[in-house]
Amino acid sequence: MSEARTPRTPRAIDKYSNKSLQKVERRGTVRRAQAGNLEEYLAFVLGEDAYAVHISHIAEILKPLPITEVPRARRDVVGVMSVRGRLVTVLDLKRRFSIAEAKTGAPSESKTRILLVDTGEELMGVLVDEVLQVYRLAEDEIEPSSALGGDQPSHITGVGRPHAGPLLVLLDLRPVIRG
Amino acid sequence: MGDRDIDKAKDEFFSEAQEIVDGLSRDLLALDEVIKTGGSDAELVNDVFRAVHTLKGLSGLFGAAMMSGLSHELEDLLDDLRLGRIELTPVVLDLLFRAVELYGKILSAAKGDGPEPADEVKTLLVSLGQVAQNKAGGGGSVVAQYELDPGLLGVLTEYEEHRLRTNLQAGLSLFKLRVAFQLATIDSALDELKAKTRPHGEIITYLPTGEGTDPDAVELEILVATRTPLATLRAQITGFNITIDEVRRRDAGPQEAYQPAGPSIIPTKGGQEVSDFFPPPATFDALPQQARTSVPPPPTAFQSGAPPPIRERDQTARMENAREPGPRELSLKSVSQTVRVDIRKLDSLMNIVGELAIVRSMLARMGERVRARPELRDFASDMERVHRAFDRHLMQMQNGILEVRMVPLGQVFDKLARIVRQLSREADKQVNFVITGAETEIDKLIVEELSDPLMHMIRNAIDHGIEDRDGRMRVGKPIVGTIALNAFQKGNHVVIEVEDDGAGMDPRRIVEIAVRRGMVVADEAQSLTAKEILALVFTPGFSTRDEATSLSGRGVGMDIVKTNIAKLGGVVDITSELGIGTKVTIVLPITLAIISVLFVEVRDQIFSVPLASVEEAIVFDESAVRLVEGREVMTQRGATLPIARLARMFRMEERPRKNHRSYVVIGTVGERRVGFVVDKLIGQQDIVVKALGKSLTDVRGFAGATELGDQRVGLVLDVASLIDEVLASEQQRLAERGLQ
Numbered sequence: 001m002s003e004a005r006t007p008r009t010p011r012a013i014d015k016y017s018n019k020s021l022q023k024v025e026r027r028g029t030v031r032r033a034q035a036g037n038l039e040e041y042l043a044f045v046l047g048e049d050a051y052a053v054h055i056s057h058i059a060e061i062l063k064p065l066p067i068t069e070v071p072r073a074r075r076d077v078v079g080v081m082s083v084r085g086r087l088v089t090v091l092d093l094k095r096r097f098s099i100a101e102a103k104t105g106a107p108s109e110s111k112t113r114i115l116l117v118d119t120g121e122e123l124m125g126v127l128v129d130e131v132l133q134v135y136r137l138a139e140d141e142i143e144p145s146s147a148l149g150g151d152q153p154s155h156i157t158g159v160g161r162p163h164a165g166p167l168l169v170l171l172d173l174r175p176v177i178r179g
Numbered sequence: 180m181g182d183r184d185i186d187k188a189k190d191e192f193f194s195e196a197q198e199i200v201d202g203l204s205r206d207l208l209a210l211d212e213v214i215k216t217g218g219s220d221a222e223l224v225n226d227v228f229r230a231v232h233t234l235k236g237l238s239g240l241f242g243a244a245m246m247s248g249l250s251h252e253l254e255d256l257l258d259d260l261r262l263g264r265i266e267l268t269p270v271v272l273d274l275l276f277r278a279v280e281l282y283g284k285i286l287s288a289a290k291g292d293g294p295e296p297a298d299e300v301k302t303l304l305v306s307l308g309q310v311a312q313n314k315a316g317g318g319g320s321v322v323a324q325y326e327l328d329p330g331l332l333g334v335l336t337e338y339e340e341h342r343l344r345t346n347l348q349a350g351l352s353l354f355k356l357r358v359a360f361q362l363a364t365i366d367s368a369l370d371e372l373k374a375k376t377r378p379h380g381e382i383i384t385y386l387p388t389g390e391g392t393d394p395d396a397v398e399l400e401i402l403v404a405t406r407t408p409l410a411t412l413r414a415q416i417t418g419f420n421i422t423i424d425e426v427r428r429r430d431a432g433p434q435e436a437y438q439p440a441g442p443s444i445i446p447t448k449g450g451q452e453v454s455d456f457f458p459p460p461a462t463f464d465a466l467p468q469q470a471r472t473s474v475p476p477p478p479t480a481f482q483s484g485a486p487p488p489i490r491e492r493d494q495t496a497r498m499e500n501a502r503e504p505g506p507r508e509l510s511l512k513s514v515s516q517t518v519r520v521d522i523r524k525l526d527s528l529m530n531i532v533g534e535l536a537i538v539r540s541m542l543a544r545m546g547e548r549v550r551a552r553p554e555l556r557d558f559a560s561d562m563e564r565v566h567r568a569f570d571r572h573l574m575q576m577q578n579g580i581l582e583v584r585m586v587p588l589g590q591v592f593d594k595l596a597r598i599v600r601q602l603s604r605e606a607d608k609q610v611n612f613v614i615t616g617a618e619t620e621i622d623k624l625i626v627e628e629l630s631d632p633l634m635h636m637i638r639n640a641i642d643h644g645i646e647d648r649d650g651r652m653r654v655g656k657p658i659v660g661t662i663a664l665n666a667f668q669k670g671n672h673v674v675i676e677v678e679d680d681g682a683g684m685d686p687r688r689i690v691e692i693a694v695r696r697g698m699v700v701a702d703e704a705q706s707l708t709a710k711e712i713l714a715l716v717f718t719p720g721f722s723t724r725d726e727a728t729s730l731s732g733r734g735v736g737m738d739i740v741k742t743n744i745a746k747l748g749g750v751v752d753i754t755s756e757l758g759i760g761t762k763v764t765i766v767l768p769i770t771l772a773i774i775s776v777l778f779v780e781v782r783d784q785i786f787s788v789p790l791a792s793v794e795e796a797i798v799f800d801e802s803a804v805r806l807v808e809g810r811e812v813m814t815q816r817g818a819t820l821p822i823a824r825l826a827r828m829f830r831m832e833e834r835p836r837k838n839h840r841s842y843v844v845i846g847t848v849g850e851r852r853v854g855f856v857v858d859k860l861i862g863q864q865d866i867v868v869k870a871l872g873k874s875l876t877d878v879r880g881f882a883g884a885t886e887l888g889d890q891r892v893g894l895v896l897d898v899a900s901l902i903d904e905v906l907a908s909e910q911q912r913l914a915e916r917g918l919q
Contacts (some may be wrong), residue, residue, distance in 0.1 A: 027898075033416060066889075066891045066892075067783065068784070068884070068891060068892050068893065068894065069891040070871075070875060070878060070894065071828075071830060071831060071880075071882065072829060072830070072878050072879065072880060073875060073878045077874070077875070078869065080872075080875075080884055080892050080894075081890075081892060082886050082890065082892050084534075085871065086530075087869045087870070087876050087883075087884055088872070089872040089873065089875055090872070091874075120346065121873050122872040122873050122874065123872075124872065124874065147496030
């Protein structure tokens, strides 16, 4: 079902991460666009819904590592962990955005991943329930965030509607985790 | 040891200066390009200005008077350029290029690789002075035209410089008085001299010469601007062991040798630009002696590896080249053999060492497993050997990296010496600044952060500590106050003291102010100990002067000093005796990179406590805890010790614990102690501390985190802030009760 074309790896992805990302990309359907620029988004699950962030913001996808709780930290801070000697603060977006757990219960441990995001100021980890795949979205597959109705918070940048895939809430994580 | 440290500091100075000079040269070349195309670039001029400014600061630090004087004048010129008071003509640019060349020579000379280009610097200074005179609106650096020692110019305060310039511009003559005073009578004698001099003119400055052979005398050099002729001065200022000389304008030198400038030195090529710039031949009088008398250079001067910037129409540059053989003089080689390294690179090396330490402990564990197998005994002993070697080299590497980070405290102390000089003169107080232990080494990062707090402490000492002259006389202290800056190493710490012999701090005044500012309740203030009263000056918003003075009132208080020092993992302590003086002591870790910690466990989570702030750890006896005023305390060695349960402070889940022993880790910062209750003591270790991310900066109580070796991370406690928290909440409670 997939085309054998190796996706171009965005520059922001560091050398450690290629493998995991490529694996994710190969699993996914790579759809050729009819026209316009294709933007690559990494889709993941939080609670019931699918979200996606621009792939250039993701440095790496990690399987869960031991995380040390930091007492007195904000509620959405899971703790700190060490990634090859670098200290990384890990956030739980579900707590941050008050997203309810999936009706099927807590996510399975084996699917949980940590996305490493470089905010420019520090490297941060974001806990997600499951990583889906990389979607290449053409311009006509992205709707403004107002499509979700009313005022949407600024970290929601739009809605992705891949032709063969779920509705994706597009996020800009950097302002979220910096704050 | 001392010599080596000085060398180290000097090397750093050389490499830094060299780097700036190189950058300067690049900027000038870029400017040259811009000018050739008829444009201008304000940003580049600013860059050049900043580079020269930095050089001035650097050279001031290292007492490189010649460089300092040159930079000083250049800075004026560049400032004029920046502000558009003079135009950036090719001639001006040539002067700048010559300055770069001279910087190179001065640096070489300082390293012992050549003679000091004293004459050339003088020549350049004159040329710079002329440029300044030609600027729109007049004024400018007339100072440079006088035969003043650049070293002296470098130490004038801004005000003195201003007065000097004003007087010279007004056409007054400048005289240098040298007087040797007996220390015993210096005060009255100086007053007498001042009284005798004043009717004639203005005393610009007086500075000790540092010369003179009599240990009981001090020789001062006094600059006086006056219209009175020399002979009259000599006749009227008498009764001292004094010599009076006129400071001549450089262009008014011995007239006999002077030959009017002939057409031979006015170039025919490019003459247009020169005459645009140097107005009518009459002002050529001002050209220095060497330039006037030298012959046009032999053509070889330009084939000797001279850098491109030297232009033919630059008379002075040509003459200089002609005066000395070219090849030795112009070298493009850098004088420095050091490499400047970004400290972050060292940090990342240190991180790798930390990783290797983890590998080492994994090796050790593997070794243990292998040893348990009898059939592998040979292999086990081999492995043991490898492990030991690895351990040793790792240690060496760690020390090596740490050593690279170390710099002598003298780097910041010298800067402070200049500040003391300036501030004490501005405050009109005489201060003897005594430095000991400048060779003490400390982490570069710490040094960087130290200068502001130390500067503030010294400001306080001059402004609030040392009394004015009358005040000192009244209490029979020597007129000259003393500020001592001492540094020494004590174990893994560096102690820095700033001590003055001033008025000391008046506890009653401190309390009065603290009460007025609402920092303590009046009743409570009565019961404060002397130590607690002194500690009040560290409270934010405390300042003993109601009006900000130009010295200390810059919105920085001792609370900021304390906070800044705490950020470096250090503590500040203050002792003061009314009428005797004040001593502020800073205790800092030698390095920020590696610290010894005690690992403890609280509710299955491992924390580390920096040993520097651990007094001791004892078994916790629940039954010894008393509730005093709603606070848990216990008695330890006859003193009351407040108790804080870490699990409770960190709101960690209470779990039923099977009758386990607990421990109390007694944390101390300065005189303050708190016992922290933990579940388990694990052991001591040296660790590499990593800072928590920016997103966690508002979480109080943690200094960072460290790797535990099994992929896990342990938090490092910030004992100072935890103690603050425990004791502050106590004070708050007391204060609240006081208000009720």
